[in-house]
Amino acid sequence: MRINVVNPDFNKLGYIMAVANINDKHDRSTPSDFHWKILKCRMIIFSNSSILACPDKRDVKQVHIIFNKTGDDYDKLISLFLKFSLMQDGGIREVTLEVYQKCFHYTMTARIAPVWNTMEENYLINNRDFLTTKGPQEGVKYSISVDQHFTILEINAVKINLMISEEEFSPGEWIRVLPSLNKAMVEDSYKDFSQVSASKFKSYKDIRRHWKNIHGYRLPDAETSYYSIQFWRGEPLLYPKLCVIRNFPIVTPTPKTLERVIISKFLKCLISKMSFILGTPITIQMQEMQHDNNSMVPNDSLTETQAVSLCTPTQSSRMCK
Template sequence: MTFHWNVANPNFDTLGYITAVANIKDKHDKSAPSDYHWKILKCRIIIFSNSSILASPDKKNLKQIHIIFNKTGDDYDKINSLFLKFSLIQDGSIKKTTADIFEMCFVYTMTAKIAPLWNTIGTNYLINNRDFLTTKGPQDGLQYHIASNESSTYIEVKPVKIVIIMELEGDFAPGEYVRVLPSLNKAIVEEHHNSFPEMCAFKFYKDLRRHWKNIHGYRLPEQDCSSYYVIRFWRGEPLTYPSICVTRNLPVIIPMRKYVEETVIFKFIRDLRSKMSGILGMPLIIQENRNYAPSTSRQENNESLVETQEVSLCTPTQACPWSTYNKY
């Protein structure tokens, strides 16, 4: 069963929208070795440093971050202080917020804040387990779609069971195609290591663990992993992945029994209200919509997924040097 909820948007006339450019030439934190992840890290720090704004990294531009704020308060002054602190520069003037930009920033901010209670899997799935990487069998999750207009943001959620297929036998061979969490993008194995590799962007496992937490919200196990893979994508430098984040198969999505669906929905709405209690200077007002008329969401989906079909998850992350964002 699919559930529909409405979030009341602030008046768009009271909102400002700016883009910021990250200085990728400044000294990177050791948990964010690539320019791309350095931008992601700065965006997430902005989100967690100011609870009333919405923000999202640009999907294509290496340096750009999108930010929405309430013009009637002091958010703009706070944002400028954060820009000075974290080496960001406003790109252009304050612009009018559009529904497309609002939706993009709402989705990214929401998924950042509710992790690790709900972890991103692929483009439109969430899994409800902080320790999902080491949990076997079906786990509670949601398929979600979000669409915004100038008055409301519509959240459509369908409770499902998600099965992450972990490899039980054998290692991945160099040259083999695999899927990597959290994006479940396809990549190629370059090397396999039975211990943390010396030639790695991260000096210790704890640095790799912080990287995953601060870029994607994932909590890797405290214990060092049994093996690691050097993975190459179609562009950029190869990255080191723990074996628990590499798989040959996409996860399996299984329909959930109706009598437990409402329990999962209740947990999601409760956690969303807890982790994202305010939005752009006003309380988060979210109500069930029983008269929802489906509309096309602006969200981009990499794959069209159906129940019981194998689907894909997400990729690794980096860590944050600032103590306000480095709590486990």
């Protein structure tokens, strides 16, 4: 399925970069400067529904923010910068397609969590408790591209099986970590937090807040075992067992009838959580896709598209033409 989200007028948008004050006292849920920057970005996103934002993947302090120049969003952003200890870096820039795509993508995944939880760059799992659920779970595989007129989401419904194992991992074992699915090695294991020898987290409560604040994941109330995970560079990081898996998840396509149901759930959540984009009511056009030589192409038999426009925040749970 192809979902075309109508873009606002780019001429009315502004783009600024902000930097987080890494010398500010960190929340205990953010053990590194990079995590501190991510938390600041998410605080901006959830404090102002009229903006799009994303943390820079390389710079330890930088956040990218898009706002509507025609309203008072810029003044609100400056107030939020003072509140959250951020500082504007440079002047107001033009919005590029690349920056818009990154900010839309990150803001979308932040807002629809924990109903839809991100895995890798292009999967979402539709289950708040997906970390403790065994067997296949409903989800989508998606990609996002942007042109001058639309933000285009190409979505396929899938079943995702994390292959959750009751067995413990052993030091020296290669594993995958959520949400990135990056490969790393187990350095050490701990039955509970009292056995953790060195960590910037002080309790399981800190760890739960970390996964909520940084990834949108909701860890269960009950504590699990932990692993010290070593990546190819940097210091080892502490992971709860629920966020460590042995191999890539098994992803399978769904029947056509179920695909429509899953995509409908995703669309309703998207409309509910992003009813306005940069001050403009969300407008969506849907176009069904058909398979052709293992690729997805528009179905030419569909002569019309469905237009979805939300006129007020109270209409966020329904679609209106």
